[in-house]
Every structure is written in structure tokens, then in C-alpha cells.
Amino acid sequence: MSEADDPIAAARADGRRTLTEAEGKRLLADAGVETPAFAVCSTADEAVEAAADIGYPVVVKVSSPSVTHKSEWADGAGVVVGVESAEGVRDAADGVFEAAAEQGIDADVLVEAAADVDAGTEVIVGGLRDPSFGPVVLTGLGGVFTEVFEDTSHRIAPIDAAEARSAIEDLQAARLLDGYRGSDPADVDALANVVATAGDLVTEYPIAELDVNPVLASADGAVALDALVVLEADAETEAEGER
Amino acid sequence: MTLRQMFEPSAVAVVGASKTEGKIGYEAMANASEFDGAVYPVNPSSDGELFGASFVDSVTDIDDDVDLALCCVPGPATPDVLEECGEAGIGAAVIYAGGFAEAGPEGEELQAAVVETADEYGISLLGPNTSGFVVPATDLLCSFASGAEKVPPGNTAVIAQSGGVAHVLAFQSRRQGRGVSAMVGLGNRANVGFTETIEYFDADDRTDAIVLHVEGTDDGRGLLEACRASDTPVVAYKVGQSDVGEFAESHTGALTGDHELYTAGFAQYGVPTVDATDDLLDAAAALGDSPEPDGPNVGVVTAQAGPGIIITDRIQRAGGRLPELTRETRDRIDDVLPGLTYTGNPVDTGRPMPEFGDVVTAVAEDDTVDIVLVYELFEQALGFPVEALDGLAERVDKPVLFATDGIEEDMAEDVAALSDVGVPLFETPERAADAAAVLARYAEMHTLAGAGEVVADE
Numbered sequence: 295m296s297e298a299d300d301p302i303a304a305a306r307a308d309g310r311r312t313l314t315e316a317e318g319k320r321l322l323a324d325a326g327v328e329t330p331a332f333a334v335c336s337t338a339d340e341a342v343e344a345a346a347d348i349g350y351p352v353v354v355k356v357s358s359p360s361v362t363h364k365s366e367w368a369d370g371a372g373v374v375v376g377v378e379s380a381e382g383v384r385d386a387a388d389g390v391f392e393a394a395a396e397q398g399i400d401a402d403v404l405v406e407a408a409a410d411v412d413a414g415t416e417v418i419v420g421g422l423r424d425p426s427f428g429p430v431v432l433t434g435l436g437g438v439f440t441e442v443f444e445d446t447s448h449r450i451a452p453i454d455a456a457e458a459r460s461a462i463e464d465l466q467a468a469r470l471l472d473g474y475r476g477s478d479p480a481d482v483d484a485l486a487n488v489v490a491t492a493g494d495l496v497t498e499y500p501i502a503e504l505d506v507n508p509v510l511a512s513a514d515g516a517v518a519l520d521a522l523v524v525l526e527a528d529a530e531t532e533a534e535g536e537r
Numbered sequence: 538m539t540l541r542q543m544f545e546p547s548a549v550a551v552v553g554a555s556k557t558e559g560k561i562g563y564e565a566m567a568n569a570s571e572f573d574g575a576v577y578p579v580n581p582s583s584d585g586e587l588f589g590a591s592f593v594d595s596v597t598d599i600d601d602d603v604d605l606a607l608c609c610v611p612g613p614a615t616p617d618v619l620e621e622c623g624e625a626g627i628g629a630a631v632i633y634a635g636g637f638a639e640a641g642p643e644g645e646e647l648q649a650a651v652v653e654t655a656d657e658y659g660i661s662l663l664g665p666n667t668s669g670f671v672v673p674a675t676d677l678l679c680s681f682a683s684g685a686e687k688v689p690p691g692n693t694a695v696i697a698q699s700g701g702v703a704h705v706l707a708f709q710s711r712r713q714g715r716g717v718s719a720m721v722g723l724g725n726r727a728n729v730g731f732t733e734t735i736e737y738f739d740a741d742d743r744t745d746a747i748v749l750h751v752e753g754t755d756d757g758r759g760l761l762e763a764c765r766a767s768d769t770p771v772v773a774y775k776v777g778q779s780d781v782g783e784f785a786e787s788h789t790g791a792l793t794g795d796h797e798l799y800t801a802g803f804a805q806y807g808v809p810t811v812d813a814t815d816d817l818l819d820a821a822a823a824l825g826d827s828p829e830p831d832g833p834n835v836g837v838v839t840a841q842a843g844p845g846i847i848i849t850d851r852i853q854r855a856g857g858r859l860p861e862l863t864r865e866t867r868d869r870i871d872d873v874l875p876g877l878t879y880t881g882n883p884v885d886t887g888r889p890m891p892e893f894g895d896v897v898t899a900v901a902e903d904d905t906v907d908i909v910l911v912y913e914l915f916e917q918a919l920g921f922p923v924e925a926l927d928g929l930a931e932r933v934d935k936p937v938l939f940a941t942d943g944i945e946e947d948m949a950e951d952v953a954a955l956s957d958v959g960v961p962l963f964e965t966p967e968r969a970a971d972a973a974a975v976l977a978r979y980a981e982m983h984t985l986a987g988a989g990e991v992v993a994d995e
Contacts, residue, residue: 426757427798448801450761457805 302499302525310359311502311525316404318521321499322506325491328484328517332406338387344405345383351408352377354386358394358401362522368393376408409519414512415470415480416519419488421451421496421504423526431458431493435467436508443467451493458489471511478513485509485516500526540729540737542628543661544672544719546604547574549679550596550627552618553609554578554587561633561681562609563587565669568678568685575601596625605629607679612636612665616650623658630655631679632665638725639666652727661733667724668700671707673716674743680722684708691716693821694738694769696731697750698723702814706748710818713964714956718743730754732763739767746825748817749773749808751799761806770824770979771808774817775799809978816971822961823972824979827936833977834860836906837883838897840913844940844966845883848912851967855974856981857908859883866903870896889913894925901933907980908936910973912966915943921951927958936961936976940969 301317313321319329333344334357345352355364356372364372371393374386387403394401416436424430427450434446447464449457462468462482473479488509496504505522551569555562562580569576570588578587581594593599596606596618606622608615612634622630637648648665655662663670669680673690680700688707693715697703700722707720718741721734731754738744747769754760764771778796803810811817835857839845849859859882862870867880873895879885884900886893893913901909909930913921921941930937939955940963941948955962963969 424757424798426753426755426795427761427802428758430798446797448797449805450758450798450802453805461801 301523305359305525306528308359311527312359312362313521313523313525314357314359314404315355315364315521316357318504318523319518321495321523322491322518322521325495327488327491327506328515329521330407330409330517330519332404334402334404335387336402338384338391338403341387341403341405342380342383345377345380348405348407350378352383353406353408354383354390355404355406356390356394356401357404358399360397360399361401368397409510409517411508411510411519413514414510416508417471417485417511417516418446418505418507419492419509420506421492421501423496423502429493429497431461431489431496433458433461433465433489435465435470439465439467449489449493452497453490453493455483455486455490458486458493459483461489462486480511481513481515482511485511488516488518500528502526540629540661540733542604543631543663543729544670544677544737544741545675546629546677548577548599548601548603548605549574549677550577550579550599550603550606550622550625551609552579552596552606552622553614554580554583554592555609556583556585556587560609564681564683565607565609565633565679568680568682569607571676571678571686573675575603577601577603579606596621596627599625603627605631605679607669608632608634609681610634612644612647615647615665616654619651619654619658619660619662623654623660628659629661629663631663631667631669632724632727633667633669633681634664635666637665637727648725648727655728661729662727663721663729664724665727666700667722668704670703670719670721671717672719674718680704680720687711688720689714689716690718690743692718692743692745692825693818694718694734694741694744694747695720695750696723696734696738696747697721698726698752698754699750700724702750705814706750706818709815713815713818713822714952714962715818715822718745726754730756731760732756735760735763735767735771739769744769744825746821747771748821750814750817751775752777753795757799757802761802761808764803764808765806770821770829772817772820772824772975773799773803773808773810774812774814775803775810804978804982807979807982809975809982811971811975815968816975819963819968819972820975822963823936823938823976826959826961827930827938827976828934829983830907830936830976830980832907832980833858834905834907835973835977836860836862836900836903836909838886838893838900838909838911839883840886840889840893842878842885842887844912844914845885847966848910848940848970848973849883851970852910852974852977855971855978857970857974857977860905862900862903863905866899869899873899889916889919891919893919894922897922897937898925898929901929901935901937906935908938908973908976909933910938910940910969912940912969915941915948915951917947921948921955923951923954923958926955926960930959936973938963938969938973938976940964940966
């Protein structure tokens with residue numbers, strides 16, 4: 295990866311610790327994780343053009359280092375799903391640019407192929423650097439399974455695909471991935487690959503926290519629909535922290 | 538750093554030894570004086586003798602090859618004592634005093650000073666803030682606790698973060714008739730912690746199983762790696778389930794409790810975990826006194842259906858499996874004891890019979906079985922099938938556990954006989970089932986951990 299294409303180097307050069315969603319997805323894609331087709335656009339015209347290339351329906355999202363929680367941003371202007379037309383893309387993009395201007399922040403829009411979330415199971419895959427254990431990965435089924443039932447499974451990274459698979463199988467809700475009510479079983483090998491890759495990324499790069507939430511696991515594979523990457527404090531800040 | 542000087546010293550100095558009963562310096566000297574080698578009381582303000590040894594003013598005055606110093610002095614006096622130990626060429630020290638890193642910034646400074654001196658002279662420090670350690674086989678009683686001399690020698694090394702828990706486990710092991718190869722309270726882990734002690738006891742001939750009591754360590758990965766590198770089976774009890782890691786505010790971090798990382802990490806690195814001190818010793822007995830199981834399949838032989846059902850239920854809930862025995866084995870059992878209540882698995886003999894041992898042997902020889910668990914209420918007229926069990930585990934190369942109940946004095950002789958032939962014994966159906974389940978989990982983890990290791994080595 296040349297420095298110009300390296301999302302981590304780009305963020306460091308800007309003095310940022312948080313990667314944009316597009317940067318996070320590029321990091322994942324370069325490591326072999328499937329992501330939806332996407333483009334980062336700085337004007338509404340570019341967004342319309344990108345949507346035509348990607349194919350409808352698309353999702354339009356705010357893309358800015360200043361915005362980490364996109365769906366809560368600007369009364370919902372940050373994420374518009376299921377956009378079916380050029381007009382819809384233009385409206386959504388304008389909404390993002392107007393809200394950004396109002397808040398006085400720099401923002402682009404991310405146009406992305408819409409995923410049919412009903413066609414799979416949403417899974418959360420995360421990585422972080424624990425003070426005692428260093429790089430660790432976790433996985434859990436999305437929604438209430440992680441939030442209410444705290445059904446998550448942990449491993450010390452790095453792990454191989456077999457260990458990643460065992461982490462997934464440790465989940466109480468893992469049977470949902472086997473297919474239920476007539477749905478096809480999810481491609482657990484592809485999902486295990488995402489989990490193992492998250493472990494590799496947090497091991498190999500100075501990543502404090504990696505959140506791939508959700509990963510859509512379906513019979514066709516496992517696609518990272520969102521990615522949040524927070525880098526560790528850079529060397530100078532760390533040196534200060536250590537006294 | 539080797540811990541040989543700590544656990545196999547040629548001679549011991551008790552610094553701060555005292556003639557006043559009840560003081561740590563007296564109790565530590567009383568215990569230490571049981572040791573086979575020379576033990577020197579050190580105290581510049583005492584004269585005469587204590588437990589048959591003459592007081593000396595300083596460890597530097599001892600004209601002998603002293604390896605280990607037991608520091609029974611208050612925390613603030615420790616740096617000077619350690620300096621003298623360094624000058625005297627003493628390679629290991631136990632610091633009983635508290636008031637170090639556990640007690641705030643001043644204590645942290647004191648501990649840092651002590652560690653600096655220790656590192657300068659290459660001294661292994663146990664503690665501070667510990668009640669010490671005991672090696673029963675050599676009467677090396679470096680604990681000031683009373684009763685330390687009554688802990689029998691066994692083959693389990695107890696490594697506890699808390700000196701108090703170390704003693705809890707040692708005394709429990711005595712009540713269970715098992716004993717320990719060593720009992721160590723790590724305390725503040727100034728420069729001797731989990732990794733160093735696991736490495737030492739893995740290489741120790743007397744130790745066949747290592748048990749850990751863990752509250753928390755900032756070197757979790759080092760701990761796990763030492764466990765994985767250990768050829769001796771390790772079982773852990775991580776306390777404090779309500780802990781939450783430092784990343785609690787962040788999204789992913791909020792899902793990662795400290796305890797979950799320990800439990801997952803131990804499993805990943807081949808260490809079964811348990812949730813109670815007695816479970817820890819039961820697991821150690823099952824692992825330490827048995828060949829390693831190849832898989833999680835348990836064959837149960839019971840002389841009573843009720844305990845058998847408890848066992849069957851509990852093993853399965855705790856991660857073991859009960860495969861159906863082969864047709865051949867069932868036929869064989871039917872030849873030995875025709876018309877048994879149930880021969881699928883468990884095999885229920887209805888009550889113990891003279892042929893009970895033959896039934897156990899048939900189940901143990903079944904290839905679908907990786908672990909054997911026998912339950913039998915004691916019947917005086919029959920006793921236990923000691924002859925059948927003697928050497929059975931080694932012959933079939935799988936663990937054979939035995940659980941029983943009855944009147945202690947009536948069955949004492951038979952219990953001793955089973956114990957003498959190395960059969961791990963359990964007092965309740967639950968504890969036996971849980972121990973069998975630990976063996977089953979251990980077997981499963983070791984196929985996984987083994988696979989993980991190959992990747993890590995690439």
C-alpha cells in the first residue's frame with residue numbers, strides 16, 4: 295500500500311485518530327473483507343454520477359472526520375437509506391452539505407450500494423487493544439443480542455479462521471446463522487474470515503478500536519456495511535502518557 | 538531469573554526473627570526451622586538462640602551459602618534488608634509486609650525501590666504483601682501461618698495471587714487427603730509473578746498439575762503464554778466477574794468485560810477455568826493423577842441410578858459428552874452381569890457386585906470412551922474394586938475417576954487403597970461430574986490450542 299493510499303497514514307497526516315467510514319472500509323477491503331461498492335463525493339453532482347455507476351438503490355451518508363455517529367447527526371440527515379433515484383441522491387447529498395455548512399464542518403458524502411439487510415443476519419465484529427491482553431477481537435450477533443443479552447464472544451488476537459469460527463459458534467445466538475424459518479444458512483466461513491481479519495488488523499496496525507457494525511452475514515458471504523476505526527494516540531502523545 | 542533459590546534453597550535466613558510468640562518474626566522462624574537445611578535467625582537486637590539456632594546481626598554475617606531470606610520486617614525497613622541480602626549473595630527473598638503498591642503512591646515508591654535493589658542484585662522477590670509459600674516435601678515452610686506444617690505433600694502446585702487464598706487451597710487439599718507440591722501466594726508480584734512461577738513448576742518433578750487463582754494482572758498475555766508453554770496441565774480460577782475493562786466508554790469496549798477476556802483467553806490458550814476453590818483442586822486431581830484424555834467422551838459406571846443421573850446431567854451441561862457404548866462392550870457387560878438395568882451409558886449395575894470391577898474395565902476398554910467415571914456407594918461387604926482399578930488408567934491410557942460416599946471410618950482403608958494406586962477420588966456426584974467435565978474441556982481445548990500454536994509459530 296503506497297502512503298498516498300494508506301488510510302492510516304492519511305488520518306495521521308491530518309492529525310486525526312478517527313478514520314472516516316470510507317477510510318475504514320478501504321482498510322478492510324485491502325485486507326480482504328467484502329464491502330459494498332462505494333464512492334466519496336464532494337458535490338451533489340458527483341454523488342448522482344457515482345450512484346448511477348454503482349446502481350440503485352444506494353445509501354447516502356455523511357463522510358467527515360468530525361462525524362462519528364452518522365445516523366444521529368443533523369436530525370437524520372447523516373444517513374439516508376434506500377435511495378432509488380438521481381433526485382433522491384441529490385436531495386440527500388444537499389441535506390448533508392447544508393447541515394455541514396450550518397455546523398461549520400467539512401464534509402463529503404459517501405454513496406454506497408444498498409444492502410438488503412433482510413437477506414442476512416447482522417453481526418458485530420470488533421477489535422481493540424486491551425491493557426492486559428493487547429489486541430483482542432470480539433464478535434456478537436447484532437441488535438438485541440449484543441445490547442440486551444450481551445451475547446458476545448472474545449478471543450485474544452491474532453487468531454486463525456478455525457479459532458474465529460469457534461468464537462462465532464460460542465455465541466448463544468449462533469444458531470440463527472444456521473438458517474431459521476426457511477432462510478438459507480449464512481456463510482460462516484466468510485464471517486470467520488472477517489473476525490480473523492479484524493484480529494489481524496488490530497494486531498498489525500496501531501488501532502485502538504475497530505468496530506465493524508454491522509457485518510451482514512448471508513448465504514452469499516459476509517459484507518462489512520459500516521466501519522469505525524480509532525487509532526491509538528500517536529507516538530508523541532504516547533510518550534507523554536508514559537511520563 | 539530462576540526460582541531454584543526460592544523453592545530449593547540450601548539455607549534460609551529469617552530476617553527480623555523474634556523471640557516474641559505471635560509476632561511474624563517468631564511464627565515464620567517456628568515454621569522455617571522445620572526445614573532440613575540450615576535456618577538462621579537474623580536480628581541485631583536479639584541475642585542467644587531461637588529454635589536451636591544462634592542469632593546473627595545481619596545476613597552479611599552468615600558464613601554459609603544462604604539462598605533465601607524471609608523478610609519479617611516492616612515495609613520501610615525492607616530496602617535496607619534487601620541491600621544486605623544482595624551483598625550477602627542471597628538470590629531469593631519473601632517480603633511479608635504490606636504497605637507497598639497496594640497502599641497508594643508512597644507504597645508504590647517503596648515497592649519500586651525494593652524492585653530496583655532486587656533487580657540490581659538479581660534477587661527473586663516473592664511479595665510484598667504475601668503470606669509466603671510452602672513446599673511440604675522438603676518441609677520448607679516459608680509462611681507465618683499456623684498449620685503450614687500439616688499440609689501434606691502432593692502433586693499439585695497452587696499459585697494464588699492472594700496469600701490468603703493460597704492457604705485456603707492448601708488447607709482444603711489437606712482435608713481432601715491430596716496435598717500440594719507447593720503452595721505460593723504471589724501478593725503484589727513485584728518481580729515474581731504468574732509467568733515465572735508457572736515456568737518453574739512446569740519444570741518441577743513433583744508437580745503434575747498447576748492451579749491458578751487470578752484476581753487480575755497487567756500482563757494477561759504473558760500469563761496466557763506461560764500457560765500455553767506449560768507441558769504440565771494448568772487450571773485457573775479467575776475471580777471478579779463484575780470487572781469491566783478500561784475501554785468501557787467506547788462501543789466495542791463496553792462489550793468486553795475484563796473477566797470475559799480472561800475466560801476466553803484461558804480457553805483459547807488451553808486452560809480450563811472453574812468457579813470455586815474446591816473445583817480447582819478437584820480439577821487438578823483429575824488432570825494431575827491421570828493420563829491426558831484424547832477427547833470429551835465420558836463413560837460412566839454407577840452402582841446407583843440416582844447419583845448416576847446427577848452425574849450424567851451435570852457432565853453434559855458442563856461440556857462433556859456421553860457416547861453410547863459399542864455393541865461389543867454392551868454384550869461383554871451383559872456376559873459379566875446379565876440383565877443389568879441400563880448398559881447404554883451410564884452403565885447402571887443396580888448395586889455394587891463382586892463383578893463391578895469387570896464392568897468398569899469393560900467400559901474403560903471401550904474405544905468410544907475417553908474418560909471413565911465410576912460412582913459407587915461404599916458397601917462394607919464388598920469394598921472397592923481396587924484390584925481392577927490398579928493401573929487401569931495407565932493401561933487404557935485414559936483418566937479413570939472414582940466417586941463414592943459412605944461412613945468415613947468404615948471406608949477409610951479402601952479409600953486409602955484407591956488413593957495409593959493413584960485413582961483420583963471425589964466425595965460427591967457433582968464434584969466428580971465437574972472434574973470429568975474439566976477433563977473433557979481440557980481435551981477439546983488442547984486440540985484447538987494445538988492448532989492455534991501452529992499458526993502462531995509461522
